[in-house]
Amino acid sequence: MKIIDFRSDTITKPTEEMRKAMYLAEVGDDVYEEDPTVKKLEEIGANLVGKEDALFVPSGTMGNQLALLAHTERGQEIILEEKSHIFMFEVGGLAFISGLQSKTIKGHKGIMCASDIERAIRVNNIHFPQTGLICLENTHNMAGGVITPIELMRKVYEIGLNYKIPIHLDGARVFNAAVGLGVDVKEITKYSDSVMFCLSKGLCAPVGSLLAGDKKFIEKARKYRKMLGGGMRQAGIIAAAGIVALENMIDRLEEDHYNNRLLAEKLININGIQIDMDTVQTNILMIDIVNKNYNADTVISLLKENGIYVSKISDYKIRFVTHMYISKEDILYTAKIMKDILE
Template sequence: MMPIDLRSDTVTTPTEKMRDAIRDAAVGDDVYGEDPTINRLEALAAERVGKEAALFVTSGTQGNQVAVLAHTQRGDEVILEEHSHIVEYEVAGLSTIAGVQPRTIKGVNGQMPASDIVSAIREDDIHSPKTALICLENTHGDSGGRILPLRYMGEVYDISRQYQVPIHLDGARLFNAAVGLGVDPKEITQYVNTVQFCLSKGLSAPMGSILAGPTSFIERARKWRKMLGGGMRQAGIAGAAGIVALEEMVGRLEDDHVHAKNLAEGLAHIEGINIDAEGVETNMIMFSIEGLEMDSDHFIEKLKERGVLANSISQYRIRFVTHRKIANEDIDKVIEIVKIISAEAKVSL
């Protein structure tokens, strides 16, 4: 029996229509700009997020790194939320590859206080680096998939205009944010200069992300992508699935959100589980098991024994992520399994 895999929405596999598109994709050498499928994907992606141009990249991490490289120069400084994906999970690429200094700000649900952003912007001083970029993340992964409100996005955008510092959005799960808000993605991306979003998470494509922004920016980014080894020749083989993802997979993300909310509400009634079910906004939930008096590794092992896969966030925090491969009956089963683990923990105390 296949496990119920709640580790990430990256475990989704291509749909049958994606596999057909991959098989039948018209391809050419994308480094020469001659892959018709990639050209179509990039045009479609740019239109979806309201930007002039787009670039297909191998991953969200590569997309973010290319964005920073194209926005900055070595020795610049970038403002980011302290637990953003770029800071926590991209192998210090900001410093080791782009040669820029991160200036992190403590946020609440991924939102850096506007006043702290203003305070972090450097004055022109011989002793200080130049503040070259503000990075936002929507949805914010380490806050449990929380959505940055449009009002907040607009507030940060106003700051960026006032101080002439561009904004890059790590929108790996941008479409989850848009579905959660009930808006077109352009309502979000209007407040940023550039955006990266993944095709390979909830949208179920096998690989790839999109970086979008002004045409001149994408021209610079394309060269940086080449330097990082991202010139992918007949890339339409992968890009074909991305077209299907954008055309057919966005609307169904609401199902993942409903499943996550139902799972959170079910867990909230289990003794020893501490979860903010009201704070679940998209397809990701985080909760504490400290009340069970066991650590995350022990809890995850007990889940695995019963056919459920999950990831730990810290010593006592667990993350579940819903996606296309998770059904209603899976949610019910996971709740029952956690009830059993809780009861066993109570007996052993």
């Protein structure tokens, strides 16, 4: 049976071109900063997002955690959205690794209000921790791939400048945001001091993310990466796939967005499914099961019997993620199966 795997864009495997590039990659010891392919990837990544420097890291989680370590001091508080990846899914690393306390803000469809952020900044008082960092996530995973408006990013960046608080952008899928808005990614990343973006999600590289920022910040992050065991040696082998990801895989995200929208438009017509179409902006689709006879578990197992894999978000919520290995035919087949199940 053919498997149609909507669980995540992280399941994408490297393309033929990536495999060839990996085979041919020139390598060296990257801890000695002697791997030419890693250096090239870091340079391409930094230029793309308009930052001075970048650091290749094994995962998005490590990139985010290094950003927290490099921007903050122990005992500080950081502001972040209550369903953000850094708060929800990084194993409490912000407290455990960086010794930080979190001030979460409830966003509207994942997007925090600038005035809520400003209000959350601590005033100078002997009893209070100091606010050390503001984190944004664009696109927002748990909100369903929602794009943070550029105007909001600008406002938050200005708040950061006024209060001398850096802004870190969890841009795991920032290229989806750029493609979704039809802008150069720099139009987004210029409103953050640092940005982490993943090569191994919709861009199909097998491993790795980049953390970008100014030279001093990256120097600090490089040292912390070594401390956390993320100093990789002949990492050019995997960086080579990352270069292909950045050079050739960004524009095609448009296709994933098209397929995601098509899926939403098909599913919304099925009785027992609710979708907030406002959130259908990039490659993630959240659907609510509102048919009393079903819940996420039952729908997921019926889909699985038909070769369709999806993720459970809560008892009645399911997530679909489109990516390079999901075709328009897969979308039409999935919509048909969903209709058969629920109607």
